[in-house]
Amino acid sequence: MKKIRYSQDVDAMPIEISVARARAERHRPVAYAEDEGKMILHSSSEELVLIEILDVKQFRSNLLASEFFISLFSFSASRASSAV
16 A cells, blocks of 8 residues: 545545555546445556545554454453353
8 A cells, every 4th residue: 555545524544555556546537436335446447546434533443443352352252262
């Protein structure tokens, strides 16, 4: 990843995968974009160029909550296996 920005006014975070690729894409249109829920994947005809995360604040809090529950589950599982 070469360039990450946050646009507070629209709560979006575009992440350029490669500066060279992204610069080349500025001169040619993106061939297609896929909507993956809260992310849009922008691709040239050959490869992924840009990932755009939408609703970053919600995405971040969901990610933190997921990490918390995974670590809590891992802690509980390790305690259960050590009690045996």
